[in-house]
Amino acid sequence: MDELPGALGTSASLALRLGQAIFSIASLLFMCLDVEFYSYTAFCFLVTIMGLVIPWSLTLAMVDAFSVFVKRPSRQPGIMSIVVMGDWVLCFLSLAASCSSAGVTDLLMVSGGSFCSAKICGRYQLSAAMAFLSWFLSLASSLFNLWLLASF
């Protein structure tokens, strides 16, 4: 059970975490390149959640990198439960943020160019899509870690 791919401390997990961090950073950048997002609650929520996901993913990516390249630390059930809990909470929050931004972006696109120009609307759409991809990778990590926790 120690070699479950995707669980904390494996190279698959490192790839998942790096993917989460890259997609979250991309989502944040696409959203924040102008300051107009500030007038929409859903976009502020997305920025907040991405600001939580990025440090979380990067921290766990560092743990994974240490575990892969230096030496494997012993996995304690207590630490694993904290990781699983945080993963699940962030997973739900990032799904909520990406879906609400997608809904708002869609409404802005449909209502024509009165709220946002085509260029900025496209950027919002990309941002929501990146957040969705980040959620997907986050779900994968959560499932693998939950599986590992259940196998203790």
Next chain:
Amino acid sequence: MDELPGALGTSASLALRLGQAIFSIASLLFMCLDVEFYSYTAFCFLVTIMGLVIPWSLTLAMVDAFSVFVKRPSRQPGIMSIVVMGDWVLCFLSLAASCSSAGVTDLLMVSGGSFCSAKICGRYQLSAAMAFLSWFLSLASSLFNLWLLASF
């Protein structure tokens, strides 16, 4: 482990399922009392998902009622995995639907009375809130059933 409250076939599960069905029906009614929801993608998504959650919850509520009041059928891991899988999928979908409707409703409220009157906006808000409550109960059922499946 057979007496885990909230898992399939107990009275707590019956209460959770009935709560899900009631909140979903309330959400659907608040949304569909006029036909204007049809012009917003997020609201159509909410109506679709609530239309999936209602029969699912009612079917499982009937199974629970049969199990509580008549006799307890044997729980097979195969059937339990289907129930857990369906629960999780519907849980994520209903979170996505309620968050996107909440985002769109918030945008409609902020943009003033140009898109919806105060009465209809309030109704959309109630609908999103009911969908969120239904998601919460659905999450509880999913967790209890997953726990039961893990204890097999």
